[in-house]
Amino acid sequence: MNKIFTAITLCALSLTVYAQQVPQTQEVLPKDAEFGKIDQADLEMKSCDFEKDANAEVLINTGDQYFDQNLNVVVEIHRRIKIFNDNGKSTADIIIPFDGGDHSEYITGLQAETINLVDGKVEITKLDKKQVFIKSIDKIQSQMIFSFPNVKPGSVIEYKYAWNGQDYGYIPAWYYQENIPVRYSELKTSIPDLFEFSTHTRGALPLATYKTSLTNGSFGTGQDAITFNNNCTDRVVYNIPSLNEEPYMTSTTDNLSSLSFVLMRIKPINGFVKSRADTWSKVAGVLIDDEDFGHQLKRKLTNEDAIINQAKTLKTDDAKIAYIFNTVKNTMKWNDIDHWYTINGTSSAWDVKTGTATEINLILCHLLKKSGITAYPMVVSTRDNGKINRMFTYLGQFNRAVVYVPVDSTKNYILDASNKYNMYNVTPYNLLNSEGLYIDADNHQFDFAYITQQKPVRKSIYINAEIKPDGKMDGMAQISCLSYNRIDDINGYNTNGEKKFIEKLRDDDNNLKISELKMQNMDVDSLPLVQDIKFNLDLAGSDDNYIYVNANLFSSLYKNPFLSDKRSSNIDFGYPYNLTINGVFKEPAGYKVDALPKSVSMTMPDKGITFKRIVGEQDGSIIVRYVIMYNKSVFLKEDYDNFHEFFKQLFQMLNEPIALKKS
Numbered sequence: 001m002n003k004i005f006t007a008i009t010l011c012a013l014s015l016t017v018y019a020q021q022v023p024q025t026q027e028v029l030p031k032d033a034e035f036g037k038i039d040q041a042d043l044e045m046k047s048c049d050f051e052k053d054a055n056a057e058v059l060i061n062t063g064d065q066y067f068d069q070n071l072n073v074v075v076e077i078h079r080r081i082k083i084f085n086d087n088g089k090s091t092a093d094i095i096i097p098f099d100g101g102d103h104s105e106y107i108t109g110l111q112a113e114t115i116n117l118v119d120g121k122v123e124i125t126k127l128d129k130k131q132v133f134i135k136s137i138d139k140i141q142s143q144m145i146f147s148f149p150n151v152k153p154g155s156v157i158e159y160k161y162a163w164n165g166q167d168y169g170y171i172p173a174w175y176y177q178e179n180i181p182v183r184y185s186e187l188k189t190s191i192p193d194l195f196e197f198s199t200h201t202r203g204a205l206p207l208a209t210y211k212t213s214l215t216n217g218s219f220g221t222g223q224d225a226i227t228f229n230n231n232c233t234d235r236v237v238y239n240i241p242s243l244n245e246e247p248y249m250t251s252t253t254d255n256l257s258s259l260s261f262v263l264m265r266i267k268p269i270n271g272f273v274k275s276r277a278d279t280w281s282k283v284a285g286v287l288i289d290d291e292d293f294g295h296q297l298k299r300k301l302t303n304e305d306a307i308i309n310q311a312k313t314l315k316t317d318d319a320k321i322a323y324i325f326n327t328v329k330n331t332m333k334w335n336d337i338d339h340w341y342t343i344n345g346t347s348s349a350w351d352v353k354t355g356t357a358t359e360i361n362l363i364l365c366h367l368l369k370k371s372g373i374t375a376y377p378m379v380v381s382t383r384d385n386g387k388i389n390r391m392f393t394y395l396g397q398f399n400r401a402v403v404y405v406p407v408d409s410t411k412n413y414i415l416d417a418s419n420k421y422n423m424y425n426v427t428p429y430n431l432l433n434s435e436g437l438y439i440d441a442d443n444h445q446f447d448f449a450y451i452t453q454q455k456p457v458r459k460s461i462y463i464n465a466e467i468k469p470d471g472k473m474d475g476m477a478q479i480s481c482l483s484y485n486r487i488d489d490i491n492g493y494n495t496n497g498e499k500k501f502i503e504k505l506r507d508d509d510n511n512l513k514i515s516e517l518k519m520q521n522m523d524v525d526s527l528p529l530v531q532d533i534k535f536n537l538d539l540a541g542s543d544d545n546y547i548y549v550n551a552n553l554f555s556s557l558y559k560n561p562f563l564s565d566k567r568s569s570n571i572d573f574g575y576p577y578n579l580t581i582n583g584v585f586k587e588p589a590g591y592k593v594d595a596l597p598k599s600v601s602m603t604m605p606d607k608g609i610t611f612k613r614i615v616g617e618q619d620g621s622i623i624v625r626y627v628i629m630y631n632k633s634v635f636l637k638e639d640y641d642n643f644h645e646f647f648k649q650l651f652q653m654l655n656e657p658i659a660l661k662k663s
Contacts, residue, residue, distance in 0.1 A: 203257025293636030
């Protein structure tokens with residue numbers, strides 16, 4: 001069954017492209033745009049004209065969308081890519097996704113070839129169709145996979161195909177921007193006026209061309225024939241820069257410039273009427289009645305009574321929730337598959353102890369409800385999948401189900417048992433700063449919840465060390481953390497092992513040696529994770545007369561991640577965060593303080609981040625206290641100038657050394 005066809009139109013991204021008309025005399029389509037017709041200059045080209053360090057460049061990316069005689073959606077795609085170096089060769093490994101499991105979508109007309117210039121002559125190597133593979137991802141999703149032959153630096157690869165979809169209400173999103181630069185991108189659409197689609201765009205890329213026209217169309221024959229007008233639109237963008245990963249960027253899907261389509265209404269002609277799920281109320285109804293979602297909550301699980309009966313013996317709701325959550329989390333293994341719907345169903349997943357995130361969490365919801373806990377399934381979009389937009393009613397925006405538990409009017413839990421390190425009372429990090437739609441199937445009600453962490457997450461670092469006259473320092477440090485920091489550190493320690501975890505603590509500082517590490521409270525979620533560290537440090541820059549000490553140890557804030565002068569995406573830390581560093585450093589014999597960093601306080605103009613530094617001398621020791629408070633988690637790219645300058649000063653102050661002089 002095609003989830004998008006039977007439920008609701010899939011939306012990919014919601015993006016903004018500003019239209020900008022150009023003179024009609026301008027040549028729009030490149031002269032060499034025909035498949036197999038390569039300009040000699042492109043074969044000889046050594047780098048991208050507008051992004052010199054690019055490993056590869058999309059020369060042509062065109063899409064021609066129309067409806068066939070059966071009102072199926074067809075998009076004819078033509079792509080041509082220039083490979084500049086070995087690092088660009090990965091662009092020759094192609095994956096074309098489609099919903100082939102239920103035959104609602106399919107790929108036709110694939111042609112592909114590699115073009116090289118050898119001793120001044122053009123050499124064409126065509127793709128062997130036997131090297132094209134169809135991979136089944138699950139019962140819905142499939143992929144067409146192939147790799148171009150004879151690829152090397154200087155190659156041009158080119159392919160075209162037709163994407164065919166049986167859902168007249170779904171036109172695939174068009175991505176103008178990619179992870180490599182794009183020289184020419186064009187999308188032509190031809191949509192019958194039987195359908196009213198809204199378009200949603202994001203990104204500040206100027207359209208070089210925006211043309212509209214009308215053509216005649218029809219489907220059916222004889223008396224059953226229906227005639228209509230096609231609304232035709234041609235959109236062209238030139239010289240599109242690549243989208244690069246930036247520190248604390250939510251996801252590429254939130255930031256790529258693209259265009260998406262959503263069917264809003266169907267014009268009734270000759271009784272031709274089909275309804276769409278165009279309100280969230282209808283979407284909730286679809287979820288409740290869906291065999292692979294709402295009906296799964298009613299499925300009985302093997303030996304479930306033992307778990308339910310044990311939960312009912314516990315005195316508080318929190319104890320019941322924690323018990324059932326940990327039981328499901330420790331019993332089930334996530335198979336790394338994410339959909340808002342189930343694949344094999346909850347009963348089958350429970351029996352084999354493996355399932356999708358949605359299957360695991362619907363099992364959790366079922367057991368909670370059976371144990372007397374008010375719990376609702378909630379569809380969400382994970383951070384990598386991109387934020388959902390409540391203004392547009394598309395179920396396809398979501399990619400996972402979790403569990404929403406309202407505790408009281410001011411408190412709720414959002415549970416995801418698919419991650420072994422999640423905690424029942426900590427909202428999963430990959431859902432923060434987004435929205436979820438929860439459904440009360442019993443009362444046929446629904447609502448949205450904004451998913452956020454409002455209380456600051458705290459981390460404390462305590463250092464007690466002795467500075468030696470030979471320019472070394474020996475000491476003990478203790479790191480205490482809760483919530484996301486606790487989860488991340490336990491995950492890192494268990495997944496990568498102690499050796500790599502110590503390397504992370506060292507933060508690439510070759511002068512820092514950790515001789516002992518003890519982890520406390522790893523198995524007790526309610527207690528802070530405590531890391532006791534024994535270390536020694538060669539104090540860089542010290543000489544026969546001076547010793548320099550940087551008190552900023554074990555904070556992971558040694559290198560400023562925001563060095564770039566420009567920013568193309570919002571900064572999302574996920575949650576408010578308070579970091580405290582307290583240090584006592586015993587002065588070495590024969591040395592006295594020559595310069596102490598001044599005690600200072602600094603706050604961003606919007607008070608989003610504050611920093612305090614207190615440094616003093618007492619009884620032969622240097623006492624330091626650093627406090628950084630992230631009072632909010634999201635900072636807009638429009639405010640990056642202030643943010644950038646603040647972080648520049650912050651890291652200067654964090655890493656300003658204490659100077660000791662030989663007396």
